Amino acid sequence: MLKDKTALVTGSTSGIGLGIARALAAQGANVMLNGFGDRGEIERARADMERSFNVRVMHHAANLMHATEIYEMVEWTCAQLGPVDILVNNAGIQFTSPVEEFPRDKWDAIIGTNLSAAFHTIHDALPFMQRNKWGRIINIASVHGLVASVNKAAYVAAKHGLVGLTKVVALETAGSGITCNAICPGWVRTTLVEKQIEARALQAGVDIETAAEQLLMEKQPSHQFVTVEQVASLAAYLCSDAAAQITGASLTIDGGWTAQ
Numbered sequence: 001m002l003k004d005k006t007a008l009v010t011g012s013t014s015g016i017g018l019g020i021a022r023a024l025a026a027q028g029a030n031v032m033l034n035g036f037g038d039r040g041e042i043e044r045a046r047a048d049m050e051r052s053f054n055v056r057v058m059h060h061a062a063n064l065m066h067a068t069e070i071y072e073m074v075e076w077t078c079a080q081l082g083p084v085d086i087l088v089n090n091a092g093i094q095f096t097s098p099v100e101e102f103p104r105d106k107w108d109a110i111i112g113t114n115l116s117a118a119f120h121t122i123h124d125a126l127p128f129m130q131r132n133k134w135g136r137i138i139n140i141a142s143v144h145g146l147v148a149s150v151n152k153a154a155y156v157a158a159k160h161g162l163v164g165l166t167k168v169v170a171l172e173t174a175g176s177g178i179t180c181n182a183i184c185p186g187w188v189r190t191t192l193v194e195k196q197i198e199a200r201a202l203q204a205g206v207d208i209e210t211a212a213e214q215l216l217m218e219k220q221p222s223h224q225f226v227t228v229e230q231v232a233s234l235a236a237y238l239c240s241d242a243a244a245q246i247t248g249a250s251l252t253i254d255g256g257w258t259a260q
């Protein structure tokens, strides 16, 4: 379905991003990975994708806190794999604290990684899509792009901003063969959430699995985690021709969280 397309997936060295990269590669796209992590592990994931799906997969280690590194990554992707057709803004970080105690540097890091980086990648990659009259931009927001939770001032602000950015880009590209959508997952059990489960277990004096259950019971009516594969399938669907008229949407995949 995506044969010979070029996909750039930020934050794709683990979790949801890695799942999306694999799903797009499985559809035939050549993929530029991005993100931090152990060099050996990244290389294994990259080589495994190339072998399994018979596509080209590369990795660029741009730190998304720096606009110049983002520009270099987009240019390098186009030079190595062809003009970016699919851009998935997935990289994200979390930090929790009451707003009056929220460290200023954590605020800057979360807004930088979860929101500003998406502006810079879109700014740099969109002209390539416009030239080809085809493109898919997928912003991995969150239920926290639509509703709030305590102690997540920066994350909620960044994700609401990302949903707003999605709508503007959708309007500016409407009818041009390019779509821009946000995916808003509920709890997915990745490293980002595992840290929150561990903190909860410590605070409540319970074991990890009990803390995970409590986390789900509090917000996610299905009481089940969303899987990485489910989010990745939705991203792949948004890249299909069937989704050509879906643009500016914020698609929840949250076990009923935002229906409450």
Ligand code: NAD
Pocket: 010, 011, 012, 013, 014, 015, 016, 017, 034, 035, 036, 037, 062, 063, 064, 065, 090, 091, 092, 093, 113, 114, 140, 141, 142, 143, 184, 185, 186, 187, 188, 189, 190, 191, 192, 193
């Ligand atoms: P994760 O921690 O497994 O993955 C985060 C990725 O981002 C990693 O590859 C990491 O290296 C990369 N990254 C972080 N800072 C970076 C930077 N400055 N430059 C480049 N790469 C950077 O987390 P995840 O749960 O897979 O999260 C992926 C996205 O999904 C995030 O935007 C997150 O907010 C969103 N999300 C996650 C959940 C969940 O429950 N896990 C729910 C809703 C939304």
